[in-house]
Amino acid sequence: MRNPSLLVADIGGTNARFALTEPGAAQPPLRYQQAVATADFASLRDAVEHYLGQLPGVEARPSRAVFAVASAVTGDAVKITNNPWAFSIRELGAQLRLDALDVINDFTAMASVLPVLHDADLQTIGNVARAPSPTAGAGERRCYAVVGPGTGLGVGGVIVERGRSVVIESEGGHVGFAPGTAYELELLRVLLPRFGRVSAERLISGTGLVNLYDAVRAVDGLPADPLTPPQISAAAERDPQGPAARTLQVFAELLGAFAGDVAMAFGAWDGVLLPGGVTQKLLPWIEAGGFRRRFEDKGRHGAILQRIPTQVILHPQAGLLGTAAYAAGLVLR
Template sequence: MMSDAGAAALTLLVDLGGTNVRFGVADPVLEAPLLPDSVRRYRVAEHESLVATARHYLEDTGLKVKRAVVAAAGRIDDGETVKVTNNPWAISARQTASELGLEAVHLVNDFAAQSMAVALLQRADLVQVGAPPLPTIGADEEQTFAVVGPGTGLGVGGLLVRQGHCSVLQTEGGHAGFAAHTHEDIAILDYLNQRFGRVSNERLICGQGLVNLYDALCNIAGTTAEPLLPEDITARAKDASDPLCVRTVETFAGIFGSVAGDLVLTLGAWDGVYLTGGLIPILLPWLERGHFRERFEAKGRFRDIMQKVPTQAIMNPEPGLLGAAALAVVESGRPLLRQP
């Protein structure tokens, strides 16, 4: 049975995306702070608000919490409010705390949380993509990592390790403009530009991005695109039943490699890139087949150094909650990284 002191230390964790909201609870005093049996997932469209869903979760689990860390897919304004991208909910930290009877609610960008998750990942949570070896977090006094992932949208974050302490860069880098590199890229950009106007990386590297790429490649090939969903495209690619679907996921992997490589140059993330998001487990076979690393490394005069930058896929099913748990540990005052 949990003591009152233990109950007082528990932190509600929320990973709020465009389609789903995930809840969990962290005990910051534990080496593995995310309580595995606490994880639940709900569909955003089936619930009125974050507060209503949180109440439902707490009733379901019977857990008692005093604080919350909310990782939301959107820009945090003054640490107090967020309008979630691809999601109708608007969140206020102060109002959420008041309505749930909590001492405090910490709002962070979802990829700030995903970036912090890196500090708690185990080797079993990672799959190496390419030849460079996986890094050890905290092995050097200064390390910089990029975290990027396609799901409902395209998230981008950064993790800075300085003298044993972790901090994150909260960005909306997924909305940076798409940079075409090949003749096919230029044709894709031209098609999507006519359709959408400005073309961001997220227009191509996310679930709907698969559909946009498929439509563009069909247009380039002079064929009529079928009304496919992202899961239709990946299923047809997996069983090789549709050459254009195969080409779509191959192209996706290549462009994703270019985007990830550009992040290394932009953030100075020479220590490595972590690939996360709901599409990663599905698309991992194509990421491993060469197109991703080929374009990741194709950075002109920086090719030699890019060949040494490791990329790894996060296979842990709850990186957002894990990152929120890492933030709960930091807020508790306990060191997040083990001291050498």
């Protein structure tokens, strides 16, 4: 017996999330959700087999799947960024006995979630009117950008036209870091010898938060103090004037500056959306004002950026839901 359900997965550098969904559903369900740490499995195949083995006995094995991965998908060979997993799409599909396996970029999935979000899934940052619904009606055309720091820094775009959403794939998180202040220039001077080329992701991501903290301490003349991202956040709460708090403040400003650049690059005049667990965890710092100030600080184009809404996606499984929306055929590709 073959299962008419679709297996969907959202696979990042740290976690892999799985669920079953239904094709053609207007609001795709996420049944039998499960998240696993990628470090616990030698390969993606092992993680998928583990998930399938946990399904209730009444569930037959799905015959089709869509996996969203933190990587550019340009051919059959896929290597996940910030994760040792690598695989052939064709071989993995055969190993899992799937009739069809579609692999997409994780921010294609994240951008695909826009049509199925509700108002409660979004929180506006700044004093700008809430972005119009991505589910635009016939005859309307809108453009959005999606920028999300997680294990890496994801970037995507969405054009909504004639009631359908078209996703624009991107690896924009790997563009070069552009300092916007004298202090940020000093941070770059610290990071250049270490990395050679410093991308935006080197600072604006979960792993980037550690790099940023190390650089802040160096620029401020403080000794090294290795901390994890959760430890940096905890230290910032304990000492609002200390280097950890300064790091989170700078992080929010860098994210705002980068999001504004992405808005201009895509022509995303209708809104920029910010998904990801890192964004949600740092929401108080993003709301504090530096994010929006730097988002709008674009010189001659500042007036345009002032009118662009920025919203944080609060849905806890936005990537997985976006993968399900893509799989259900709710977006064009």
